[in-house]
Amino acid sequence: MTMLARLSSAALLALASGGVLAAPPEAARQAECAVWQRELSFAQSVADHDAAAFAEHLHPDAAFGVSQKPTRGREAITREWTPLIDGTALKLSWYPAVVTSGGDGRTAYSSGPALYEDPKTGETRIGRFGSVWYRTDEGVWQVLFDDGIAPQKADAAAVQRFHDGRKAQCPAA
Structure with missing residues (x-):
C-alpha cells in the first residue's frame, strides 16, 4: 500500500469513526457557552449605558478596530x-451568532450581527462584529481583540x- 493510500485510508477511518465530525469536548462547550453569556453581558453594558461594566469586559491590553488603526487599552x-x-x-446592539473556543482553553472567537440606530435621523444599519476573548488566570473572559464589518x-x-x-441560551448547551 502506498503512503498516499495509507493516509487516505486513515482519513476515511477518522471520518467514519466520527473523530473529525465529533462534537466539541465538554470543556470546549462550557467555554463557548461562558463566552456566549459574556458577549450578551457585554452588549447589555452598552444597552444599560454602563461604562464601568463595559470596561470590565475589556482586557487591560485590548485592541479594538484591529483591521485598521486600532485603539489600544481598556481606558x-x-x-x-x-x-x-x-x-x-448611536444606539448599538449586538449578540453572538457563533462562538468557537480555542484548543488552549483560554481563547475563544465570537461573531454575530450588530444593529446601529441613529437617534437623530432614525436611520438603521446592520453590520457584523468579530471578537477574540481571553480567559484570565481568575477565570474571567475579557475581550482582547475586536473588529467589525x-x-x-x-x-x-x-x-x-x-x-x-x-x-439568550448558548446553542452548545
Whole structure:
C-alpha cells in the first residue's frame, strides 16, 4: 500500500469513526457557552449605558478596530466608545451568532450581527462584529481583540430578522 493510500485510508477511518465530525469536548462547550453569556453581558453594558461594566469586559491590553488603526487599552477604548455607551452617537446592539473556543482553553472567537440606530435621523444599519476573548488566570473572559464589518442600510424586515435571531441560551448547551 502506498503512503498516499495509507493516509487516505486513515482519513476515511477518522471520518467514519466520527473523530473529525465529533462534537466539541465538554470543556470546549462550557467555554463557548461562558463566552456566549459574556458577549450578551457585554452588549447589555452598552444597552444599560454602563461604562464601568463595559470596561470590565475589556482586557487591560485590548485592541479594538484591529483591521485598521486600532485603539489600544481598556481606558482608551472606553473613552472612544463613550458616545456609543451613553447612546448619544448611536444606539448599538449586538449578540453572538457563533462562538468557537480555542484548543488552549483560554481563547475563544465570537461573531454575530450588530444593529446601529441613529437617534437623530432614525436611520438603521446592520453590520457584523468579530471578537477574540481571553480567559484570565481568575477565570474571567475579557475581550482582547475586536473588529467589525461596516454596517449597511437596513430595512424593517432586516431589523426584524436581527431581533428574531437573538438567542439568550448558548446553542452548545
